[in-house]
Amino acid sequence: MIHYFWSTSFFRYLLFPLCLLYGCISNILRLSYNLGWRKVWRAPVPIVMVGNLTVGGNGKTPLVIWIVISLQSRGLRVGVVSRGYGGKSKYYPLIIRQDTTAEQAGDEPILIYQRTKAIVVVAPVRKKAVEAICHFSKVDIIITDDGLQHYALARDIEIVVIDGERRFGNGWWLPVGPMRELKSRLQSVDVIVTNGGVALPGELSMKLLPGLAVNLFSGEKKSVKELDNVVAMAGIGFPKRFFNTLYAYGLEPIKTISFPDHKRYCLKNLIRLTGNGQTLLMTEKDAVKVQNFAKENWWYLPVEVKFSRDEAAELLKKIFCLV
Known part of the structure; x- marks a missing residue:
């Protein structure tokens, strides 16, 4: 905007x-x-x-x-x-x-x-x-x-x-x-x-190259391509970069949701983003703000500088x- x-x-x-x-x-x-x-x-x-x-x-x-x-x-x-x-x-x-x-x-x-x-x-x-x-x-x-x-x-x-x-x-x-x-x-x-x-x-x-996606609840790691029915969210300065990274690695999210940089999240609002069988995928910067109340279907994608x-x-x- x-x-x-x-x-x-x-x-x-x-x-x-x-x-x-x-x-x-x-x-x-x-x-x-x-x-x-x-x-x-x-x-x-x-x-x-x-x-x-x-x-x-x-x-x-x-x-x-x-x-x-x-x-x-x-x-x-x-x-x-x-x-x-x-x-x-x-x-x-x-x-x-x-x-x-x-x-x-x-x-x-x-x-x-x-x-x-x-x-x-x-x-x-x-x-x-x-x-x-x-x-x-x-x-x-x-x-x-x-x-x-x-x-x-x-x-x-x-x-x-x-x-x-x-x-x-x-x-x-x-x-x-x-x-x-x-x-x-x-x-x-x-x-x-x-x-x-x-x-x-x-x-x-x-x-910025993505690593393996990490489950916030269990710590499990897997390739982002293995995630199904993904809803992607990003509360960073330029959310489009995160979404473009997903597209570049062959992931087509069901929908993408942008939030303001440094936004504070609450459990009630994030649960509403996904339905049954859907996966919520976020940036690592978002993940540090929600790790204390993470759900089993929440994942984040870390990136590494190259x-x-x-x-x-x-x-x-x-x-x-x-x-």
């Missing part, structure tokens, strides 16, 4: 004053840190910032998971910082534990923790999250999931993830377009990663130079 508004709706032009105001504030904020008018805090360990220029569904969190696991496999101790969108904790910073819920922390921090077992800390002010990691755990490097525009925290490497199919939409700032910052910001980042589509010169090409060997080595080399 929002992508239709940005691309074709005439009414978006009525919001141009707000768009220009957003851009003005964004530029002034960044300039104030660059010129030293506002203080930038530097952490005692290297910071890798993984973010994007547009809102929603670029593949940023899967890339964070890939980076963390890649560094861990090479012997590094890695911490992760997140804003925790969609979560509401009674206190911050919030250190993710085994019993921390998505309602407290947001879906992405829980997903990162479950996949990597790294120390993950959530706080709206990233400095406080970094300080908590350094206080409670000895780490070699910290990865931030989002936060490219959080200029109060100094960073050693900036990695921007681009949706290779949508790219930058109409190129305008919010709310007229999808941009947090304009495309020119790419000139100052260290790494550009393109998720899907065609990578342009100077960009690394990333793909680079070519040379591009993976190029990205990791830039990060290893910091430690």
Whole structure:
């Protein structure tokens, strides 16, 4: 719906004053840190910032998971910082534990923790999250999931993830377009990663490949092609990517249902999505929010980041130079 508004709706032009105001504030904020008018805090360990220029569904969190696991496999101790969108904790910073819920922390921090077992800390002010990691755990490097525009925290490497199919939409700032910052910001980042589509010169090409579908109730795993009578749902920034993945692997869902990113679910509403003999298939990001009340016919499809060997080595080399 929002992508239709940005691309074709005439009414978006009525919001141009707000768009220009957003851009003005964004530029002034960044300039104030660059010129030293506002203080930038530097952490005692290297910071890798993984973010994007547009809102929603670029593949940023899967890339964070890939980076963390890649560094861990090479012997590094890695911490992760997140804003925790969609979560509401009674206190911050919030250190993710085994019993921390998505309602407290947001879906992405829980997903990162479950996949990597790294120390993950959530706080709206990233400095406080970094300080908590350094206080409670000895780490070699910290990865931030989002936060490219959080200029109060100094960073050693900036990695921007681009949706290779949508790219930058109409190129305008919010709310007229999808941009947090304009495309020119790419000139100052260290790494550009393109998720899907065609990578342009100077960009690394990333793909999200599905693994085996996992049953939320039993833990059983099987190929997604073996699932029958599937109703597919996705509450992520760009649900169409999930549905296109299913089609590409030969699965034709009975219906597809899109929800807003970071949406909270309840058992009553999800049960209504399927009838007798039907299977509910969701993203892993959705699964972390419903695992405590999962039913036998609920499955999720995890995805893995894939680079070519040379591009993976190029990205990791830039990060290893910091430690």
